[in-house]
Amino acid sequence: MRILLAPIMITPTKPLTPSHLKALLWLDALWKATATLHDVNCELNRRTCDITLQTCGFWAFLDQQYPNIDYQKENETSIGHRYVEYHKQSSHLDLERVLRYRNMTDQEGWLHPAGMRILQDWQKHLNILQLDNISRYTNSVLPLTAEAVINILKERDCLLDLRKLEAGAYLDFTEQGIPLRRIVDNTAVDNYIICVLRELLHKAAQYDLTLLMYDNALDTDYMLIEKVLNICGAKTKRLSLGRVPLDGITQSSRAGGWENYSLENLYKTYRAEYGEDAVRLGLRIYFIADLCRNSNKSFSFSGLEKAYAKAAKLLALNIVPAPALEFKNMLSQSARKTGYVNPYNIVAKLYSKKIDKFAGSIINTLL
Amino acid sequence: MMINNNFQEKLRTHLKKRLDASHRSVKCLDTMPLVASMASISEHQQKLQTIVVLSNFEISAYVNNCLIFLSKLTEHALIDWYHQFTTTIFLIGNIGKLASSVTFLHIAEDGSSGWCAPASPLAWRQQTRILKQFKSMQTLGRHEYSINTSAYCDSASSNGVSSVLQIAVRGLTLNQYLIHLNHAICEIYIMGLLKTTTTLIIKNVEDIVEVTETPHYVRVHIDSEIPDQLRAYALLSIEKQ
Numbered sequence: 001m002r003i004l005l006a007p008i009m010i011t012p013t014k015p016l017t018p019s020h021l022k023a024l025l026w027l028d029a030l031w032k033a034t035a036t037l038h039d040v041n042c043e044l045n046r047r048t049c050d051i052t053l054q055t056c057g058f059w060a061f062l063d064q065q066y067p068n069i070d071y072q073k074e075n076e077t078s079i080g081h082r083y084v085e086y087h088k089q090s091s092h093l094d095l096e097r098v099l100r101y102r103n104m105t106d107q108e109g110w111l112h113p114a115g116m117r118i119l120q121d122w123q124k125h126l127n128i129l130q131l132d133n134i135s136r137y138t139n140s141v142l143p144l145t146a147e148a149v150i151n152i153l154k155e156r157d158c159l160l161d162l163r164k165l166e167a168g169a170y171l172d173f174t175e176q177g178i179p180l181r182r183i184v185d186n187t188a189v190d191n192y193i194i195c196v197l198r199e200l201l202h203k204a205a206q207y208d209l210t211l212l213m214y215d216n217a218l219d220t221d222y223m224l225i226e227k228v229l230n231i232c233g234a235k236t237k238r239l240s241l242g243r244v245p246l247d248g249i250t251q252s253s254r255a256g257g258w259e260n261y262s263l264e265n266l267y268k269t270y271r272a273e274y275g276e277d278a279v280r281l282g283l284r285i286y287f288i289a290d291l292c293r294n295s296n297k298s299f300s301f302s303g304l305e306k307a308y309a310k311a312a313k314l315l316a317l318n319i320v321p322a323p324a325l326e327f328k329n330m331l332s333q334s335a336r337k338t339g340y341v342n343p344y345n346i347v348a349k350l351y352s353k354k355i356d357k358f359a360g361s362i363i364n365t366l367l
Numbered sequence: 368m369m370i371n372n373n374f375q376e377k378l379r380t381h382l383k384k385r386l387d388a389s390h391r392s393v394k395c396l397d398t399m400p401l402v403a404s405m406a407s408i409s410e411h412q413q414k415l416q417t418i419v420v421l422s423n424f425e426i427s428a429y430v431n432n433c434l435i436f437l438s439k440l441t442e443h444a445l446i447d448w449y450h451q452f453t454t455t456i457f458l459i460g461n462i463g464k465l466a467s468s469v470t471f472l473h474i475a476e477d478g479s480s481g482w483c484a485p486a487s488p489l490a491w492r493q494q495t496r497i498l499k500q501f502k503s504m505q506t507l508g509r510h511e512y513s514i515n516t517s518a519y520c521d522s523a524s525s526n527g528v529s530s531v532l533q534i535a536v537r538g539l540t541l542n543q544y545l546i547h548l549n550h551a552i553c554e555i556y557i558m559g560l561l562k563t564t565t566t567l568i569i570k571n572v573e574d575i576v577e578v579t580e581t582p583h584y585v586r587v588h589i590d591s592e593i594p595d596q597l598r599a600y601a602l603l604s605i606e607k608q
Contacts, residue, residue: 160422160459160460160461162422162423162459162501162503165423165424165503165505165541166503166504166505166541167459167501167502167503167505167541167542170459170499172460172461172464174460174461174464174465174468174497174498175464175465175467177468177497178497179496179497179498179499180459180460180497180498180499182499186502186503186504187504
């Protein structure tokens with residue numbers, strides 16, 4: 001079975017927050033565990049998110065407001081603060097500049113120096129946390145143009161096209177009682193849904209299963225994306241993850257509030273105390289088994305530290321892995337209904353008081 | 368634009384006449400600022416709403432379909448429409464996909480528009496949930512459209528009589544234009560002003576700068592660019608060819 005993992009990409013505009021880390025750890029664990037059963041590919045083309053207005057708009061804002069910054073002297077946090085500022089006053093943006101940046105990114109893979117700087121910081125985190133697969137993102141030309149996607153949607157009778165009246169274009173599944181969703185605005189600019197479809201529309205049908213992974217705030221949009229992929233012949237499943245509340249508040253990183261929760265704060269001071277591997281495993285235990293897929297539990301440093309302690313204890317036991325075939329059978333059982341291994345099902349086994357017979361194999365798979 | 372107080376006064380008189388014809392209390396027009404008084408009046412006139420679903424828009428086709436739709440309404444419904452200033456909500460949608468959720472009274476032959484009979488605003492909750500309001504920033508230029516209205520004409524002696532409906536388009540977006548056009552077409556039909564003409568010419572002009580004491584029909588509303596002023600948005604004159 002050939003499986004394509006299609007996670008929504010994170011725009012390089014702010015520091016990675018606990019919500020982002022959760023998404024990355026889930027993807028990594030799912031990828032590694034499912035790959036023991038099936039042929040798994042992951043679509044990690046940065047360009048789908050780099051060309052969004054959210055990203056290019058921010059870059060245009062930076063050059064308008066702060067034209068002389070040396071971004072090598074900046075870091076993800078300082079750039080992230082400007083991102084929060086941008087969202088507070090983006091109404092005065094020079095649209096022509098935004099679209100010029102967008103075009104350069106779309107055609108040539110251009111990245112603003114601020115974006116490059118942030119990716120450097122992320123790369124450092126991903127290496128430390130052994131998220132190597134995920135760090136090997138690509139920056140490739142999208143297989144389809146926006147116009148090609150629109151034509152396919154028209155052919156499949158799921159597009160309401162009022163562009164010639166300057167009234168946008170919409171995904172249309174109203175016959176199923178689903179509200180219209182705008183995908184091209186009144187000024188003929190397409191949104192992120194088109195970007196995702198440009199990447200996946202042809203590719204997804206080449207796999208036996210495409211798993212769409214995204215933040216649960218985008219559930220409605222991804223339900224529509226899935227419908228489009230399905231009518232174009234792809235078999236799909238969706239896996240949405242809840243954001244991690246910070247201090248009891250669940251919000252997008254554009255609103256700020258992440259200052260005390262940088263990734264570095266989450267692992268730096270603990271590496272000396274618990275060791276590199278315990279931190280790597282502890283983060284997986286905490287973000288996958290403790291915070292679960294959709295928990296409302298706020299991020300807590302004490303919870304994280306407990307997971308580090310648990311991980312250190314497990315690693316100290318040097319648990320012998322189960323026979324490969326038995327482990328594979330267990331994973332197959334877990335993937336029976338969905339086609340992929342749900343990371344929670346395996347990582348939760350590390351959480352129990354009694355040492356699970358597959359604990360050693362699970363640890364080896366995750367790290 | 369220069370403000371002409373006499374013209375403003377004239378427009379105010381026409382607006383009052385229109386409100387009087389609908390038995391609206393118009394005292395507030397003399398006592399409150401214009402925007403507030405119009406808001407106060409419209410608050411009391413939300414008893415009937417209708418929806419038009421569009422998947423395309425072309426002026427002649429729109430007017431033709433609007434007239435066919437009106438001709439399908441009962442006399443009673445037309446009187447109610449006029450008295451209650453029935454609001455039309457312009458939604459976008461694919462008519463072919465809405466058969467099970469919307470009951471249209473009239474659907475354009477090419478499927479570009481669908482029209483529902485007026486009802487309480489509550490009747491349209493489902494439609495307004497799944498469809499979107501028509502919003503277009505497109506602007507319109509000066510142009511004329513000729514529409515054959517002989518199907519609505521009563522008298523054979525009216526052959527060769529045409530009516531000209533001027534619409535002031537300066538500063539209007541397409542969806543603002545649509546509101547004025549739709550109101551004007553509905554009202555001149557209900558007032559029976561098409562019964563004596565065989566051709567309706569829609570004439571998009573920059574501004575309507577003159578209105579006679581007794582025009583056949585004039586649509587006056589708050590000027591969207593100068594909210595404390597009135598503006599004539601539509602004016603009908605009937606002329607022998």
